[in-house]
Amino acid sequence: MLENKTVAFIGAGSMAESMISGMIKANKVPANRIYVTNKYNGDRLTELRERYDIHTMLQKELPYEEIDYFIMAMKPHGAEEALENLKSKIRADQVVISVLAGISTDYMESHLNEGQQVIRVMPNTSSMIQESATALSLGAYTEKQHEKDVNDLLGCMGEVFIIDEEQMDVFTGLAGSGPAYFYYLMEQMEKVGVEKGLEAKAARKIVAQTIYGAAKMVLEKDEAPVILREKVTSPNGTTASGVEALKENNGGKAISQAVYHATARSKEIREELESAHVLH
Known part of the structure; x- marks a missing residue:
């Protein structure tokens, strides 16, 4: 107990x-x-x-x-x-x-x-x-x-x-460091909202609720993110335009690289510590 x-x-x-x-x-x-x-x-x-x-x-x-x-x-x-x-x-x-x-x-x-x-x-x-x-x-x-x-x-x-344990480095890259990626994304979205006339607090809550809702949809609907994205992306609509801009600006690559780099750094830290122990 x-x-x-x-x-x-x-x-x-x-x-x-x-x-x-x-x-x-x-x-x-x-x-x-x-x-x-x-x-x-x-x-x-x-x-x-x-x-x-x-x-x-x-x-x-x-x-x-x-x-x-x-x-x-x-x-x-x-x-x-x-x-x-x-x-x-x-x-x-x-x-x-x-x-x-x-x-x-x-x-x-x-x-x-x-x-x-x-x-x-x-x-x-x-x-x-x-x-x-x-x-x-x-x-x-x-x-x-x-x-x-x-x-x-x-x-x-x-x-x-x-x-x-062999999967711990990639878990660190995904989840250990993951909240910071979403905070960074929220910073950028909030900034645009303020530039377009929203109050900062309102923009922050709008963005946070949107991310929370999207995460809850993935967990509760048990559908892959790609399926959920396709369902809300009407041809020639606003969402399609936004997603296309993400692709044109390598948004997917940026996210992937964040995970890759954090994973690699976790591995580096482990190897540095293990190497220091062997030398010691």
Whole structure:
């Protein structure tokens, strides 16, 4: 039962806050069972404590023996130090979860004690409103009960997809980084609305509702986006004109390249970290 579990976030950035917010809103993990820690930034910890009524402290003060799930949410370059710190303080029945791009289960296991249970997950910032698309990949030693608990935990924040770890880079390119692509698209659409006389707030809500509605159609109608697009694109109509402009300006290529580049960067980060570990 998740209400009896204790969760500690190592790192107090935007992803940690998104996940904390989702957990509390879903009422699965009580606030008094959530700990957040970082190395130096006491002001940020105070901000999170006042906002969510959770436990906050510097890393050296964390009650390691009481924690069921450690969620690594710092910058990827701080992962090795964080894992080495955990190694001497935790038991095999405690689970280490990474939400960091490029941090593989193999990498975590190589820095922890033999048999340590690890899970790699990739949420996105929509976890703050319980609408994340989140991937989950298991380490070599993870027990089924912990898989179920973590799946339930992540389910507090949206839809969970259990995938092979080899697919994690492309998932990062699609979903981990994906919200930023849509925000960028919304920026451009909102800008045109304002240029054509709409109030900024009205333009923003119009664009957001339009994207929300389109996404909901895909999820609820269970039809491919290409079919839905063709259904609303009348010959010689306004939509056809807009879609043609997207094609002429390589809109499809731009979107594809965003995913390709984010996927490649996720792979690069992983390879850089693995290479540094081998050299070390």
